[in-house]
Amino acid sequence: xxxxxxxxxxxxxxxxxxxxxxxxxxxxxxxxxxxxxxxxxxxxxxxxxxxxxxxxxxxxxxxxxxxxxxxxxxxxxxxxxxxxxxxxxxxxxxxxxxxxxxxxxxxxxxxxxxxxxxxxxxxxxxxxxxxxxxxxxxxxxxxxxxxxxxxxxxxxxxxxxxxxxxxxxxxxxxxxxxxxxxxxxxxxxxxxxxxxxxxxxxxxxxxxxxxxxxxxxxxxxxxxxxxxxxxxxxxxxxxxxxxxxxxxxxxxxxxxxxxxxxxxxxxxxxxxxxxxxxxxxxxxxxxxxxxxxxxxxxxxxxxxxxxxxxxxxxxxxxxxxxxxxxxxxxxxxxxxxxxxxxxxxxxxxxxxxxxxxxxxxxxxxxxxxxxxxxxxxxxxxxxxxxxxxxxxxxxxxxxxx
Numbered sequence: 001x002x003x004x005x006x007x008x009x010x011x012x013x014x015x016x017x018x019x020x021x022x023x024x025x026x027x028x029x030x031x032x033x034x035x036x037x038x039x040x041x042x043x044x045x046x047x048x049x050x051x052x053x054x055x056x057x058x059x060x061x062x063x064x065x066x067x068x069x070x071x072x073x074x075x076x077x078x079x080x081x082x083x084x085x086x087x088x089x090x091x092x093x094x095x096x097x098x099x100x101x102x103x104x105x106x107x108x109x110x111x112x113x114x115x116x117x118x119x120x121x122x123x124x125x126x127x128x129x130x131x132x133x134x135x136x137x138x139x140x141x142x143x144x145x146x147x148x149x150x151x152x153x154x155x156x157x158x159x160x161x162x163x164x165x166x167x168x169x170x171x172x173x174x175x176x177x178x179x180x181x182x183x184x185x186x187x188x189x190x191x192x193x194x195x196x197x198x199x200x201x202x203x204x205x206x207x208x209x210x211x212x213x214x215x216x217x218x219x220x221x222x223x224x225x226x227x228x229x230x231x232x233x234x235x236x237x238x239x240x241x242x243x244x245x246x247x248x249x250x251x252x253x254x255x256x257x258x259x260x261x262x263x264x265x266x267x268x269x270x271x272x273x274x275x276x277x278x279x280x281x282x283x284x285x286x287x288x289x290x291x292x293x294x295x296x297x298x299x300x301x302x303x304x305x306x307x308x309x310x311x312x313x314x315x316x317x318x319x320x321x322x323x324x325x326x327x328x329x330x331x332x333x334x335x336x337x338x339x340x341x342x343x344x345x346x347x348x349x350x351x352x353x354x355x356x357x358x359x360x361x362x363x364x365x366x367x368x369x370x371x372x373x374x375x376x377x378x379x380x381x382x383x384x385x386x387x388x389x390x391x392x393x394x395x396x397x398x399x400x401x
Contacts (some may be wrong), residue, residue: 075370082374
């Protein structure tokens with residue numbers, strides 16, 4: 001494995017080696033070569049996201065795009081830092097994945113005692129911005145699971161008891177997010193969690209019982225609250241509920257998507273964003289994009305597909321189980337969330353408040369999205385996979401048997 005910080009080669013000149021008065025070249029830092037595809041797609045999404053944040057919120061206030069620009073700058077700086085240092089930083093004891101997950105638990109518990117907003121406890125008001133611990137939990141849970149599965153690599157399929165610890169830890173983490181009265185992110189985390197276990201070599205038979213329990217838990221969560229139950233029933237009878245108030249958001253989203261036509265109404269010309277479409281700059285920003293640019297929005301869908309393909313490709317050829325699962329887990333988290341948000345906007349899934357990565361307005365969401373990109377870039381670069389791409393997956397299969 002290439003080292004993050006390499007020493008300059010020793011001079012071969014024997015005179016310089018033997019003469020004590022001659023100054024030798026000091027150790028130099030060599031930046032890692034980052035994956036061009038992921039960098040290009042991420043920066044393109046950031047720029048396009050800023051454009052549509054301004055467009056979708058221009059009739060309310062320009063403060064949204066200014067703050068989003070600040071969040072993007074902070075996120076890019078953190079991503080660049082992590083893209084060069086993450087592998088080295090995670091060797092520090094207090095930055096190890098289990099410690100980071102423990103710190104996340106503290107935040108998830110602390111947020112339950114904060115002032116409720118819209119009958120939920122999701123944000124910690126820090127004055128300058130509001131921190132959403134559930135966004136951090138998406139990342140730290142993936143890192144913890146990758147670290148644990150790396151320690152039991154090759155043993156998972158033979159001993160089902162090794163699944164107990166990650167299932168307990170994952171259950172506690174997801175349960176704390178559920179206590180915030182959030183359903184979208186816990187469902188996303190649960191999906192990524194079980195897929196990572198399966199990819200790491202866990203047998204389907206061993207995952208059946210916790211999987212069924214998790215599925216039933218999700219159904220109970222959706223039906224426990226009256227407004228969630230109404231959303232599900234409305235989704236199941238969408239054609240007969242045009243006048244239903246619980247169906248208002250998705251019907252306005254349909255109008256936005258449909259009225260855009262083939263080529264759209266033009267940038268900034270959305271009409272549904274004029275106080276008709278709720279959360280136009282957050283949860284339903286994809287609907288505004290469809291209305292303004294029409295089928296050109298498929299380029300965004302294609303971009304996420306490319307991001308998913310590239311992440312899986314890098315994960316398949318990674319040299320260690322940890323690197324492979326980190327790349328795979330974070331990529332799957334980003335792309336699954338994106339596809340769920342876009343599917344929600346066109347009525348393929350029930351309405352649920354979940355952000356579109358890179359595009360939806362929000363500090364914690366934007367910064368943590370770019371944090372995930374920075375970690376993916378670093379792990380891939382340190383693993384030196386970008387210069388050794390190959391199509392066979394023999395090594396990957398053998399490592400995870």
